[in-house]
Amino acid sequence: MVERKERTSHRTAPEHTHPDDVPILTALAALADPVRASLVREMAKSPAWTRSCGSFDVPVGKAALSHHLVVLRGAGLLEQRDEGPKRFNRLRREEFDARFPGLLALVLREE
Amino acid sequence: MVERKERTSHRTAPEHTHPDDVPILTALAALADPVRASLVREMAKSPAWTRSCGSFDVPVGKAALSHHLVVLRGAGLLEQRDEGPKRFNRLRREEFDARFPGLLALVLREE
Numbered sequence: 336m337v338e339r340k341e342r343t344s345h346r347t348a349p350e351h352t353h354p355d356d357v358p359i360l361t362a363l364a365a366l367a368d369p370v371r372a373s374l375v376r377e378m379a380k381s382p383a384w385t386r387s388c389g390s391f392d393v394p395v396g397k398a399a400l401s402h403h404l405v406v407l408r409g410a411g412l413l414e415q416r417d418e419g420p421k422r423f424n425r426l427r428r429e430e431f432d433a434r435f436p437g438l439l440a441l442v443l444r445e446e
Numbered sequence: 447m448v449e450r451k452e453r454t455s456h457r458t459a460p461e462h463t464h465p466d467d468v469p470i471l472t473a474l475a476a477l478a479d480p481v482r483a484s485l486v487r488e489m490a491k492s493p494a495w496t497r498s499c500g501s502f503d504v505p506v507g508k509a510a511l512s513h514h515l516v517v518l519r520g521a522g523l524l525e526q527r528d529e530g531p532k533r534f535n536r537l538r539r540e541e542f543d544a545r546f547p548g549l550l551a552l553v554l555r556e557e
Contacts, residue, residue, distance in 0.1 A: 359556045363478035367471050437548035445470045 346417060354411030354427060354434035362435055365410030366442050370395055371403050375412060378426035379443050387421045412439075457528060465522030465538060465545035473546055476521030477553050481506055482514050486523060489537035490554050498532045 354362075366372055370393050377391055393400060404424075407413035411434065414425040431439055465473075477483055481504050488502055504511060515535075518524035522545065525536040542550055 359552050360478050360480060360483055363474045363553075367474035367478050369471060372471055435552055438552060441470050441546055441549060442474075 348417065349408060349415040349422070351414060352409050352411050354431045357409075357411040357434065359435065362410050362412075362431075362438065365406050365412060366438070368403070368406075370399070371407055372442055374403060374407065375426060375439070376443060376446060378413075378424060379428070379439075383425040384416070384423045386424045388415075388424065389421070459528065460519060460526040460533070462525060463520050463522050465542045468520075468522040468545065470546065473521050473523075473542075473549065476517050476523060477549070479514070479517075481510070482518055483553055485514060485518065486537060486550070487554060487557060489524075489535060490539070490550075494536040495527070495534045497535045499526075499535065500532070 366375065373393050374391055378386055388400065388404065391400065393403075395403070404413060404415070408415065412427055412431055414427050415422050417423075428439060477486065484504050485502055489497055499511065499515065502511065504514075506514070515524060515526070519526065523538055523542055525538050526533050528534075539550060
């Protein structure tokens with residue numbers, strides 16, 4: 336328990352980029368990857384803040400998943416916050432849609 | 447002159463992919479590259495079939511340019527045809543817009 340608490344409290348809070356500060360090519364590159372598209376689709380089907388990082392069903396290891404989540408944060412697609420030992424996720428749908436109208440819908444309509 | 451003619455007649459006609467057969471992630475990956483986005487933007491500013499491959503102002507060599515054009519064809523973004531020794535280009539704007547509404551506009555609004 337102590338070890339878990341320590342790990343949590345020492346974890347750096349995630350850095351976020353607002354969609355308004357994201358160039359279109361960064362947004363496209365973030366969504367062009369099949370694992371990241373899958374993460375976005377999973378989040379779109381779940382209410383905000385209900386998905387922990389461990390809950391995603393993607394065929395990659397922990398380090399790769401972590402990298403993909405960093406890319407999604409940097410593209411203004413993902414907000415994360417820590418609650419105890421877990422990190423929870425929210426798709427920034429409204430903000431991203433306002434910045435890039437229709438883009439997310441194109442990704443979500445295909446599986 | 448003979449050499450030029452021969453080179454032309456032996457060139458393989460370009461293979462095309464219709465936008466209707468392109469998955470969204472392929473379209474996103476094609477547009478996420480800065481050189482390809484630049485080619486698309488240049489074509490969007492010119493009437494159809496007025497741009498030869500040599501007319502594009504992009505900072506890459508001939509082989510790299512050729513590769514980028516293949517990727518654009520494969521994403522349903524580019525139609526090409528040979529006229530004598532030159533290959534001319536057309537952005538498939540209408541077909542691509544019909545398949546992925548709004549996507550091209552997002553790329554073209556930013557330079």
